[in-house]
Amino acid sequence: MGVATSGIAESPVAIVIDDDAAVRDALEELLNSVGIDTISFSSGQEVLDATLPDRPSCLVLDVRMPGLSGLDLQNLLASKGIRTPIVFLTGHGDIAMSVEAMKAGAVDFLTKPVRDQTFLDAVSTAIATDVARRAASTASRNSVALYETLTPREREVLKLVVSGAMNKQIASDLGISEITVKLHRSNMMKKMNARSISHLINVWHSFPADIR
Structure with a gap:
């Protein structure tokens, strides 16, 4: 297994899975040359048995390997909720x-031989996809944490606000005065760090289904 380390916790890493040691070595050298750390495995089972790094990453995956094929590994990882771009x-x-x-969600499907730049571009796109996914996941967790600070009434107001209801309708639906609605609405917006209703709606749609 080849591992290059840069000392930066969130530096990107490409996880190379290929049963050919010469191919693994060549890919590691190429990726390391542009500042992308690498971890290598010779089989899909090795990947399943390993603890993958919690860093922006992608899998560089061969299709035909002893044991699990690349497509089988792709499906198994998806079933485990592992969404590292491939x-x-x-x-x-x-x-x-x-x-x-x-x-099944692969970022690219390249055939050997492939130009170095074409390969590096595909890996860069995959890592950028993972960076965006991780950022969205973190933002969603943070928003859920804010949601959990809301009172039950503020949560009711939030749901009605994002549905497009006006204060008068919210007051009628909840059996409270418009002044009370405005108070709950103001508190809710502050607690959610919502800059606008459109921002609040975007946050709402990032919530897990059990909240929405």
Whole structure:
């Protein structure tokens, strides 16, 4: 297993899975040359048995390997809720494999030999996708934490506000005065750090289904 370390906790890492040691070494060297750390595995089972780093990352995955195929590993990771973006790199691909991989969420499906820059561009896109996913997940967790500070009444007001209800309708629905609605609404907006109703709506749609 080859590991390059930069000393930066959130530096990106490419996780290379290929049963050919020479291919792993070459990919590691190329990725390290542009500042992307690498971790390598020779099989899909090794990946499943490992604890993957909690950093912006992507998988560089061969299709045909002893044991689990790359497509099998893709499906298993998805079933475990692991959504690390995948770039397939294979010498044995065909259109059907490519379609299956992309439908299952792969960022790219490349066939060997491939230009270094084409490969690096695909990895960069995959890592950027993971950075965005992780940022959205963190923002959602933070918003849920803010939601949990709301009183039951403020939560009711929030749901009605994001549904488009005006203060008068909210007052009628909840059986309270408009002045009380305005007070709850103001407190709710402050607690949620909502800059506007459109911002609040965006936050609302980032919530898990059990809250919405």
